[in-house]
Amino acid sequence: MYARTDSYQPKLFYFCLFALFWVTLLLFAGGFTTTIRAGMAFLDWPLSNGSMNPQGWITETDKLAEHSHRLLGMKVGLIAIALCVWTWLRQSRGSVRNLSLALLATVVFQGLLGGARVRLDWLNTQAESNIVAQAFAVTHACGAMIVMGLFVAITVLCSRRWMDAEKRSSTIVPDSIRYLGIASTVAIFLQVLVGAVMRHAEAGLAIARFPLASADSLLPAYWNFAVSINFAHRVGAILVSVFLLLFLYRSWKHSGTRRALIYGLSLLLLLLLTQVYLGALTVWTVRNSYVATFHHLTGAFLLATTWALTFLCYAPARALAGRNT
Ligand code: HEM
Ligand code: HEM
Structure with missing residues (x-):
């Protein structure tokens, strides 16, 4: 069994960079979905048209944008879980462990916001205005920046420079x-x-x-x-x-x-x-x-x-x- 350590772990640092790469793809897919106004390509959530592999998602641009965004969201969720488990098993610094826990909670919350934005759209609720779904969409857009910021903070904390120097105040x-x-x-x-x-x-x-x-x-x-x-x-x-x-x-x-x-x-x-x-x-x-x-x-x-x-x-x-x- 590995012990916790406070020294530099190259694999952890590269995993953080890998995570940032996928977050970038996720932000692109989300941004593109909003740009082409494809947020309601599927009226349901967590499934898309009742399926993980909905018909037409490869061939129709709006479905491709929204469904790939959902899949990427899932992937980033799995990455956040892996980072959390990794840091809790191997990192002796409480700051890194707590940040990775906060990151996981934020990613889950972000997914729920995305789902709420879809479920509470006026196409689903028949409301007279779409202000509720729009408020969730704006919060979801800002939440994405916090997800990115937390990944960046953990990456910096796990970088060699930061770790070698941490003991000096x-x-x-x-x-x-x-x-x-x-x-x-x-x-x-x-x-x-x-x-x-x-x-x-x-x-x-x-x-x-x-x-x-x-x-x-x-x-x-x-x-x-x-x-x-x-x-x-x-x-x-x-x-x-x-x-x-x-x-x-x-x-x-x-x-x-x-x-x-x-x-x-x-x-x-x-x-x-x-x-x-x-x-x-x-x-x-x-x-x-x-x-x-x-x-x-x-x-x-x-x-x-x-x-x-x-x-x-x-x-x-x-x-x-x-x-x-
Ligand atoms: C970690 C997870 C997620 C992140 C970081 C994320 C990020 C984003 C970003 C950056 C946008 C573009 C916002 C804008 O341009 O204003 C977006 C849009 C959107 N996201 Fe996510 N997302 C995540 C998960 C999800 C999930 C699980 C769903 C499930 C339905 C979802 C549904 C949507 C929808 C429907 C839009 C389009 C909103 C609109 O056009 O009104 N997202 N997302
Ligand atoms: C350095 C400053 C700027 C920053 C950080 C910034 C950031 C952003 C972001 C993040 C969005 C998308 C928000 C979201 O949906 O999540 C946005 C939208 C937009 N920005 Fe900026 N922006 C800046 C400067 C400008 C300037 C100078 C213009 C010129 C007019 C501009 C025009 C727009 C327009 C038109 C949109 C809406 C695009 C759309 O409807 O799809 N921005 N900006």
Whole structure:
């Protein structure tokens, strides 16, 4: 029988990367399902048209999107169970064990939210408005980001750098950079929430041009809920960019963080530019399915990367300075 250990376990770390790969596919499938409005391709849940292998799911795009999303959800559920068992058997660090338990609970809850979104749709309930199902869909969209964030946190905690350095308590990152990291993470999460409300209210094109919002102004010519939420997402993009650029600038100026996080910081800048461009392209292409889906996925990557870098800012000193210092 294996004993619990607090030293680096390469297989566990690679399993975490494997998990992140499948989570990415799951987010893509979910995002695509929403983009092409195929969420109700099957009216039932947990089965799809009463089956695990429903007729037409390989040949009809909406069924393919929704059913493959459900199967991927199941796969990620199994991965979360495996990670939980693995860490409880082999990890002596309570933080990792508890995080993997929290992850499993979140994945199960996320599946239930997805199921509730389907079962409570007005096609099933005959309600006069679909607000209940839409609320579940928005919560499900945000829950997905938390699932991703928990997988990322466990991956960082199981990485070699973090583990080799954990016993040292001093840190080298100034508090101001850490707080900017936290503020950026919160700002992106709120931006994702506003994006999800906009998407599920089908308000993505409520302002049909970009960067102007009306013929000659950055402000819309008229206001209603759809226009307001759409405009809030544009203002949110500016706020997110300001927070992220400040975080990047301060981290870059501080030689310790620049040396330690150079790849992560460069990736973050690239993701921010790509995300703003994909947002604009979503409008310019009149919501091309792949563009809108990649905008959703890149939003998840932007959040995950900012969260991981912020998390690393709390790493023990040696984790940031390199393994042998
Ligand atoms: C860990 C498990 C899961 C994750 C991480 C996940 C993630 C996602 C994501 C990211 C979206 C796109 C949301 C958006 O773009 O606004 C989505 C949509 C959706 N998911 Fe999941 N999902 C999971 C499990 C499930 C399960 C088990 C179901 C079962 C029915 C489900 C049903 C749906 C439906 C119906 C949509 C489309 C919602 C709509 O268009 O209104 N999901 N999911
Ligand atoms: C860096 C800032 C941005 C972030 C983090 C971000 C994130 C997101 C996310 C995650 C979604 C999908 C939400 C969901 O359903 O779960 C979304 C939707 C959307 N975003 Fe952004 N976004 C940003 C900037 C922009 C910009 C600059 C535009 C340009 C107008 C834009 C336009 C849109 C549109 C039109 C949608 C809805 C797409 C649809 O209806 O399918 N976004 N955004």
